[in-house]
Amino acid sequence: MTNVILFTYDLELSNLRNLEVLIVRENRLNGSLPFKEMTNFRSLEILDMSGNMFTGILSPYIGTLSSLKAISLSQNKLHGNLHAKDLGMLKKLEELDLSDNHFEWILPPCLSRLTSLRLLDLSKNQFSGNLSSSVIANLTSLEYIDLSYNRFGGLFSFSSFASHSKLKVIRFKGENYRIGDGNKIVSESNTFEIETENPNWEPSFQLKLLVLPNCDLNKLSSNIPKFLFYQRELELVDISHNRLKGSFPVWLIENNTRLQLLNLRDNYFGGQFHLPIDHCSNLSWLDFSYNNFNGQLQENIGKMIPNLQYLNISQNHFEGFLPSSIGDMSNLEKLDLSNNNFSGEVPMKLVANCTSLVVLKLSYNKFNGEIFSEGFRFFNSSLRILELKNNQLTGTLPTMVPTTGSQLGLLDISNNNFSGLIPRWLAGNLRYLWSLDMSNNSFEGPIPCEMHAYILIDLSHNLLTEWSPSCVDLYTIRHLFLQGNKLTGSLPKLSFNFSFHLVTLDIRDNKFSGRIPNEVGVLSNLRILLLSGNNFSGMIPNKLCWLKNIAIMDLSRNNFSGTIPHCFHDLKFEKIDAFDALPEPNSTFLEFRDIIVPYRSILKRNFENFEVEREVAAQIGIEFVTKYRSYFYKGGILDLMSGLDLSVNKLTGDIPPELGQLSPILALNLSYNQLTGSIPNTFSKLTRLESLDLSHNNLSGEIPSTLIDLHFLEVFSVAYNNLSSKVPDMKEQFGTFQNSSYEGNPFLCGPPLEKSCARVDKSPPSPIKSSNASHGK
Known part of the structure; x- marks a missing residue:
């Protein structure tokens, strides 16, 4: 064609009456x-204004461009309904x-006038x-339709x-969905159904x-389209x-x-999985x-689909x-076999040959055996994600591995039987x-110096004996879990000065001792601090009150003494937003190769299936004892x-009334201490x-009515104190509490206790201690 303008826009448009092609895409044009x-562009056949920032409605003057064969206004900010009467005048539009x-409203019937239309993308x-x-x-001239x-x-x-x-080409992708656990699509109020039968x-x-x-494809029958x-x-x-059911459609491949590409993810297909002997090249x-396939994989599966780059058969019953x-x-880039019942050893051939895996x-x-053998070559290859958790794998990690050029971003070998250093x-x-x-x-043994990860390190529940925070790179890490090891010693003061990004610190159930250094107060982003089950001693430092973003603090089962800091009222104890420190749930870490289906068009359109591997660090989860039980909080619940x-x-000492601020x-546990004085009236503000557990102390006076x-209180205990007078009326939540909430206080009276308030002893004795020495919370 002659008379072509590719991208310039600073022209007198009225001087371009004979223009046939106008392409101004991706130029940040607005208005x-x-x-x-x-309106005088009577010869214009191709108009591409995509990828700009045009706003407003689709002008009715579009109908004057009577020679148009192809128009693209995609990737702008246009809105309103379609002026179909004017679009319908473009009889030559293909x-x-x-x-x-942001176009809205219904598809107008006048679109049916575009009888020459070959490509329609809305x-x-x-x-x-x-x-x-x-x-x-x-x-009926349509070749390509996309209404996704x-x-x-x-x-x-x-x-x-x-x-x-x-x-x-037919594309109808459902609109209303969200990404759930394991990247599974969870439908939300999708009212659009397609019936093919x-x-x-x-x-x-x-x-x-x-x-x-x-x-909601074939919602009534759930059958694959005939x-x-x-x-x-x-x-x-x-x-x-789509909730489709039936056996694997092997005929579709034949x-x-x-x-x-064949994607049957998240349906109800089941039975044995069998590929055709050929036709898969x-x-x-x-x-x-996410289906219900079972049985064993064909022994020669690798020879049947030798050019496969992406194989995901997770969440089945193989x-x-x-x-x-x-x-x-050998061309595999992604292999996901997780959440099945595979057993035995991981084939050495997979470990040695599939060096393109990402x-x-x-x-x-139920894999067992030693996967990290001499043939394991992934640490210096293209591998970015390696997940082996919850198997029965054994052995040690190799002592020397060439990691030059390694791009490994996520390594999860948790819940196995690995050992050694x-x-x-x-x-x-x-x-x-x-x-x-x-x-x-x-x-076992020491945690190596210079150990780092940008987001999460979890070494909890091992047999590790030595940790020197001063030589561990805490500058970038955000979540550190070391619970349930045999770590000893004190927390060095200097280690926290460079831990600006730390959000979670979990060192519970070790053998740490000494005082908490004041330097812990510099952890301005810390939201979860778990120090329970150690031998820390001394007073709780006031510098903990500098942790303005804290949401969960567990200092239980230690040897802290002195009074509760009055400044604790400065702490927020608000929503954790654990994902603030993680990449967005839909962040792109890996991009797999396009699968391109060519389509000859004036606008030079191909269909590209661009698949993205969405990965985030494992959702942060912690155990926290509340309501007399240890609950595991994870993700959005956390x-x-x-x-x-x-x-x-x-x-x-007394319970600071400032805690009522x-x-x-949601949970406050001060039990099994030596606190005295009365229960603050300000606790009624903890709405x-x-x-609320105040049991096993030396508290006296009345329980504030x-x-x-x-109104949300589910667990309440003031057992084994020195409290007296009438218990709160059995109204609201207090109507659900039994004798056990008040036992060990002989001078309390009133329902649900058997003791009537008509007779009250003159002076309460010392509190009766529970015979249970286990300090259950």
């Missing part, structure tokens, strides 16, 4: 669309791309209402495509690409997240020898995770040994490491938790409190 100034804007807008079958049925990510409702029948003999029809088209995830039996040219099929992407032929898939997930199986190469050579979880194994536990120490706190205003 409203200049169609009014373009390609219309309005994707990634994805990523806010169109709503029922999708008119008559509009789609009349567009809108707000359509009602039922759409695929029989509307019965006469579309040229159709090659009724009424009966036969397709006249041969598709190349079919993308229908999360569409029209797929007629397809022979498919290259990409995605029918994930009939479509050019198939590159082009298959590079296979995902049937069992038995992993075939060694899986090592023949993601390897074998967690939650933590090698030094894990400490200093993995410079991209952001999450390291080696918890619940039998590692975000909502707040608590202060000072139980089982040697604290003396901690209104956001969100769910658990205003505590009945604590």
Whole structure:
């Protein structure tokens, strides 16, 4: 073509009457669309204004561009409804791309006038209402249609495509969803359904690409679409997240020898999984995770799909040994076998041959043996994520590993039977490491100096005996878990001066001793501090009050003495927002290769399936004792938790009334100390409190009657003190508390106690101590 303008915009548009092609995409142009100034462009055939910042509505003057064959206004900020009457005047229009804007309302019936339309892309807008079958049925020239990510409702029948003999690409991705645990899509109020079976029809088209995830596909029957039996040219099929049932559609692979991608994720398919003997040479992407497949994998699976790059069969019921032929898939970039019942040893062929792996997930199986053998070559390759947790793997980590060029970012070998020393190469050579979880194994000896990870280190529940914080890189780490080891000594003062980013510090159940250094107060971002079950002593330092963002503090089961700091009222004990210190749940860490299905168009469109591996550090989770039980709080639930536990120490003096200013706190435990004085009336201001334990102290006086205003209180105990007078009325939550909440206070009276308040002894004796010496909380 002649008369082409590629990108300039600072021109008198009225002087370009003979222009045939105008391309101004990705130029940061803004304002409203200049169609009014373009009314004389009678020869314009191609108009591409995508990737700018145009705003406003679709101008009615668009109808004057009568020669248009292709127009793209995608990736702008346009809104409002379509002026279909004006669009309908573009009789020659073959390609219309309005994707990634804010258009809304229904699809107007006048779109059916665009009978020459070959490409229609309205994805990523806010169109709503029922999708008119008559509009789609009349567009019989369509080859490419994409209506994904809108707000359509009602039922759409695929029989509307019965006469579309040229159709090659169909994309209807459901709009309303969120990413749940394990990257599983969780549908939210999706009212759009696609029915392919009724009424009966036969397709006249041969598709190349079919993308229908999360569409409530065939909701009544849950059957895989029958029209797929007629397809022979498919290259990409995605029918994930639809609750479809039946056996594995092996015929789909047999009939479509050019198939590159098959995604059956999150359905109800079940039974044995069998691939055809041949016909799989082009298959590079296979995902049937979150289904009900069972049995063993075919012994020669690796030879049947040798060019596979992506295989995800997690969350099924596969069992038995992993075939060694899986090592023949030398092009694999992601392999996820997690959450099955595989057993036996991991084949050496997989470990040695699949050196292109970026993601390897074998967690939650029954694998055993030593995986870290001499043939394990991943630490100096492209591997970025290695998850082996919750298996029965044994052995030691290799003492010497060439990690030059390693890109490993996440290493999780927790809940296995690994033993031996933590090698030094894990400490200093993995410079991209952001999450390291080696918890619940039998590692012993010292924690190596210079050990680091950008977000999380979890070495809890091992047999580690030595930790020198002064030589561990705490500058970047945000969550440090060392619970349940045999670590001794005191906390060095200098170690905290460089720990600005620390959010979680868990060193519970070790053998630390001495005083808490004042320098802990510099941890301005700390939200979770867990020091219980050690031998710390001395007074609780006032510098803890500098931890303005603290939400959970557990100092229980130590030897702290002195009084409770009055300045604790300065602490927020508000929402943790544990993910503030983590990458966003949808952060992109890994990008897998595109699978491109070419489509010849004026706008030069290909369909690209660009898959992203979404990974975050394992959701932060902690155990915290409240309501007499040890609860495990994780992710969003942890975000909502707040608590202060000072139980089982040697604290003396009065309870500071200032603690009543901690209104956001949910759990407060001061039991098993030597506290005296009365229960502060200010505790009635702890309006969100769910658990209050003041038992096993020397408290005296009355229980404030205003505590009945604590409407969320589920657990309350003042047992074994020196309290007297009438207990609070059995109203609200106090109507649920039994004798055990008050036992060991012989001068308390009134229901639920058997003692009547008509007779009150003159002077209360010393409190009766419980015979239970276990200091249960």
